[in-house]
Amino acid sequence: MQFADRLNNVETSAIRELFKLLGKPGIISFAGGFPDSAMFDVEGLREASARALQEEPGAALQYGATEGYEPLRTQLAAFERSKGVTDIEPQQLIVTTGSQQALDLIGKTLVNPGDKVIVEGPTFLATIQCFRLYGADVIPAPIDAQGVQVDKLEALIKEHKPKFVYLVPTFGNPSGALLTRERRLKVLELAVKYQTLIVEDDPYGDLYFGDAPPPSMLALSRDVPGSREWVAHCGSMSKVLSPGLRVGWLVAQPELLQRAVMCKQFSDAHTSTFAQATAAQYLKAGRMPATLKRVREVYAERARTMAVALKRELGDAIEFIEPQGGLFFWARLTGAGGKVKDANEFAKRAIEKGVAFVPGAPFFAKDPDLSTLRLSFATAGVEKIEEGLGRLGQAL
């Protein structure tokens, strides 16, 4: 069969090869990117879906508007207002089938083959692949623990004149990094100065362990005159409520939103009305704050456990910065004491010892750092984290 040329732009993921090995019995996996299914508020969602069917069966089971189910748009706007986007109205956002679809719509509406797109190095693998599918030349900007390095980002914007810049500023996947308030403001200034769209992907912003992170770039855009139209913001219910619901949202300026709606229409017509009505009922019932509190506490304990165990078991053979939220540790093998420095090699040895993580190389759009790796603390309980890190120590 003759497939479309655009498929030549994406490789099958190196991570997928590793995931094949995860079926091995007894393996403790830090490899996935899933939230813990034991955290799902099943009772709350059961009630919400029952109410959706009882109170609005026509809407919940019928075709719906591509922009999204109005009561959910209203709830999501209120949710964003509660997080500092004080002036947002429901019509400024559309509901998407996960934030993944919002990213796809951004790619579809903006990228011509050969266009440059700047992302963080490292960044979310599916985004790199998604933008490449539309023919983008994806260019990584270096990050540190405070997120993207703004001076380097500016140089890259000047050099490449990108179609847009894609950032996960709050507890990035895989980096766990948190972009400081100061840098957020600078990035917004760059957006205005170079008339460049900033795509803010924010599925982890609610998952913080201590103090709340700085407001989203969308929220902060009110402090940088002229920047609001240069921010597109992707939100998601996946990490806190349920990824299976496939409810995300996109906030953007009207022209972009209108075109995204047009593309979505030809793609899935609309996000599941049943899922939207359920999410709307859930938010309306006011269960979100308690759910957030619970998941933050559980993940915070797991992250702490992982930080202590990593130090204890791997010592100076590994470098990392303890994340303040999200689901991931991003680490680098130092090679200290002649220990393994190649994360692929280490991943193979780890699997032999019954523990898995993801090597970091695939998360770089270019020039991969082969000594990096990502560990998720989300799905294993604290005992399993201890045990898994013990095995990792042996593998080392």
Ligand code: PMP
């Ligand atoms: N963006 C990032 C950074 C992610 O890590 C994920 C999920 N792994 C997504 C987007 C997609 O999430 P969803 O489509 O479930 O909202």
